[in-house]
Amino acid sequence: MALTLPYAITLEVGSSLENKTGDWRTERPIYLDRLPPCNIECPAGENIQAWLGLSQEGKYQEAWEEILHNNPLPAVHGRVCYHPCEDGCNRKQMENPVSIHAIERFLGDEALKNNWTIPKAADTGKSVLVVGAGPGGISAAYHLCKMGHKVTVVDSKPAVGGMLRYGIPSYRLPRDVLDSEVAHIEKMGVTFKFNTRIDNLAASIKDGGYDAAFLAIGAHVGRSVEIPNDGSVKIIEAVKFLSDMETEDKKPELGKKVAVYGGGNTAIDCVRTAVRLGADSVNLIYRRDRKNMPAHDFEVVEALEENVNLNELRTIKEMKDGKLTLDIMELNAEGWPESTGKTETIEADTVLYALGQLVDASLFNDCTGIDVEKDGVTNVNDQFMTGMDGVFAGGDMIPSARTVTTAVGHGKKAARYINAYLKGEAYTPAEKHETASFDKLNTWYYEDEDMREQPVLDLKKRTTTFEEVLGDLDEATAKYEATRCMSCGNCFECDNCYTVCPDNAIIKLGRGNRFEINYDYCKGCGMCVEECPCGSMLMEPEEL
Amino acid sequence: MSTELKPGFCQTGDLTAGNRLQSIDVVSVQSQEDRANSLTSGHRACQGCGEALGARMAIDKVMELSKNKVHVVNATGCLEVFTTPFPETSWNVPWLHSLFGNAPAVATGVQAALKAKGMEDVTVIAQGGDGSTVDIGFGCLSGMFERNDDVLYICYDNEAYMNTGVQRSGATPPTARTATTPLSGPHPGNNFGQGKNVPKIAMAHGIGYVATATIANVRDLEAKVAKAMSMKGARYLHIHVPCPLGWGSLPKDTIKLARLAVESGLYPLFEGEHGVITGVTKIRKKVPVDEYLKLQRRFTHLFKKGADTDDLAGVQAIADAHIKYYGLLDDGDK
């Protein structure tokens, strides 16, 4: 030290930097990215936190691109995905979850409005056959195309979408949204062939000279049940009914009194469609109680709002004289319905059976090695390959939760394995980070702010037209809602760690560049970790 | 469900020090990479020392607003000892230590000298611990107030004489164990006195600005520094700074404790001008005092089997009285 100042009693500013307090430490703080529960729950494997973060900054195109890493159909998903992400959302434990789907929808719509596109890789010279133009097939086709493969999608139906079009009613998913979003994929170079049913898969692959195939043929065969019927009540299978809704010349006739048998989402779509078709009375008949309905409760609520009668704990005993005799049930100790012996009757012109679907696996006729269950469900290995080399499958036809998003997730994952298969490589998914569970957060720092909900069509229009029920979030609201996201497990640059360190041992690298710890001075107090709102830091024992 | 959009909303509002979504003008100085670091690394404060943090927060803000023109006078105490043991100082500002009990008077002198030199644009800060402020230096403090000298006094309240090994001060809360209020006798720990609320005493002097602040709310703290800086004359800022060593708390809990002190009502955040309270920071999520006390070994006797429940109730009563007096709860959630 240069002695320019009176000895000892006066000191040169900042000279304590000589004193490296880092050796006081027994634990060291580190930065890490934890996996937010929303991401974990998303069947399509979206990095939700990341695109919400970009949306918070108003970087919508980047946000959309982030979604498109995993899911080519955000406008569709923003409308029909059951958003399990929101069930996982940590914010749910505070007031209510982030309305992830509504923001996703906003981003998807922005992309359509602005014709945003995704670049694809150079042509690999490989070609892949995709059977089924439902979400599973679309997803696989998109990813494979992006990877540079030539993709042909064939479907027996006249138009794209699978259950997106032939199951989900248009008041939930306007067809122009579906078509526009798929048009983008088509523009990327995917070839779609409609009204083409594959009956002999092996031959089709061979004839088409495909290097691999991905199947997502869904489950389209309605499950039936034997109920005595004097013929006075018309019976239609739900999936057929909904599919026919899409075909101008097959528009179904239901009569004025409609009953729907079943308690799943399909049943709900049927009752709500029946309402819109002008039925006077619509009865939903379900053998267990509302709590146990497989349909999402928000869907049940929507149906009830639209004047559907819910007949819970009922089974149809017989159909006679345009009337249904309903067996009144009660739940036994295990939660299963048992007849009480009592009955009641209701009137019905038509009963729609919404009792689940089976897979029509007949296209495997000429294939070998395929492992098909009784109900047509086809088994695949952990790489989504069926028992036949180069034939992969996903979506409703394999054992899984039957949702659009699951199918899209399968399509993505299968595409990655197919890509590896085509290149003769092995694909190993990146290791998952530990979960940013609620207990990892310091929620004090989040403002209390309720979810901003989407506008809802007025009831009159809901019961008389097929107009879309749920509306858009406007840009400001979408951004606002995105900003409710707590960025679980991923630093969102709140500067707390930097601020609370009493030893100035955290270096701020500038906005967008996060932080670094200066272990020369960090005493290991742990305050930074404790006060990180989002659980993006951790104390680790110091190696002594 | 509200549909109104709060302007400038971000998930953490002003609860965090900064936020990448907020403009640089609204975030705290502490959150910015070019903050002054008036108190730099290498100091010898204990792990998780609230006082070291509070001092940096307050003075950095002064540095920003004064364009780095500040003179600091520091009373004897932890803050002085851990920052300037020969041959190293952690200060990056002109800084002067004289004695335990005279910081306000020394600051008066510094200020008068600046005036003589025509350099009144330099902000003079006097600072000390609760011991120097509410006890030994109280006479000088009151004199400085009474004269309305152009000095910003900052008290870092860690509720005891920490530097000498945690003895009781006039700011030590009732029931707290210190080295001179041991856990013996029928009412262990510090006695229930009348308390010595220096912020209120400062207000009684009618000085321009008085505020209480906490390291758990840096934006509030900085706003108060800024408010103080917008005025001339004597100003007083009382900052609550938990002390892991003296309180027997975990170093990582320092901010949390500061927060709980506010949320329990034990440490009310308010500000006043010319003797009149002009604002309080409302309690956001009220907690019983237990939540705050239980994290500190100096209070563990309150929760032992056979403890006199009046003691705990007495502490809660203090919090309740604050809540009532200052109106710390939003109407409705009372």
Added chain:
Amino acid sequence: MLKQVEGSIGVAEAIGLCRPDLVCAYPITPQTHIVEGLADMVRKGKIKSNCQYINVESEFAALSVCIGSSATGVRSYTATSSQGLLFMAEAVYNAAGMRLPIVMTIGNRAIGGPINIWNDQSDSMSMRDAGWIQIHAETNQEAGDLHIQAFKIAEQLSIPVMVCVDGFLLTHAYEQIESSTQEQVDEFLPPFKPMQALDCDNPMSMGAMVGPEAFMEVRALNIAHFDNAIEPIQKISEEFEKIFGRKAGGLYEHYNSEDADTVVVSLGSVNGTVKDIIDEYKKDNVSIGSFKIGCYRPFPGKQIVEQLKHAKRIIVVEKDIFAGVGGCLANDMTVAFKDTDVKIYSVIGGLGGRPIFKKSLIKILDRGMKDELEDLSFIDLDQSLVEREITREDLFMTKAV
């Protein structure tokens, strides 16, 4: 120009001419008239600087304010007496340790208890080792002049200076004083350039804590600086004489003592009385002189020995006494003369304002010259009363037990 003024006012005016930037004091008799005078001058703008007069709540604060202002680089002044000096004790040491060139007047007064407002020098003596230079005024003329020198000494050396002025005897006495002009003072006393100061452009930490690894050196350094002040103090008084044309200050002053057998040594105004006595003795050709010590701290022991080693005896007359020590000056003299054959007698008088009558002192000096004095004697002490009381109080104490 000669003026008939009260000593305090003379001092105040001299200080005013030094253009202090800050005067901060707390009233205590007999210092009051000085600071009142300064307060008035500041109000009337008579001081040619941006001088501020700051009223504070205690002497501790007064000196602390000076510590702050001096550390910020402006000329700072305070004054006190007695209890006031004790009340600021902690700051007295601190200012010296920080090497702040503050000038402080001590209107010398007894320290209690019992409380007593009258003159002796036990107050400044109680702080004799605090690291402040202490210079004593004999007359009101010198009192003023010493303050002018004090600022120069302090600032040149970065050591605080106490100017000791006997309470009442000087502070409240009206005398003819030749006042100085602003031009003279300005020529003599350059503007204050601090050795170091708080400065935004050149920040530093002042008043650091020093541990065992360096404290010894810091102390030794401080003492060395202090001891080195002796020469400059003398030089500055010579410079003063050149500019002002009169003598004041310096280390010491002979009065017929250059070759006297008996030398009376004292501090401050009592020298006047002693000189009168010497004049009388002179008529009788008695070999006795007086030797005034002007600079008491640092104690110019070597120089004094050099000047007085010819003497047979030195009679130290002083107005202080300390438990276990006796008279401080006598003590210092004894130490200084330990290697000589000069006999040192200690005479204590004037405590708590008791007048030192010439005839009482003469009696003592007469006995001294015959070497009939005790090592320690008192002027006009009712010894029998003291002895009586010792017995009575002893009894009382025994009963109490």
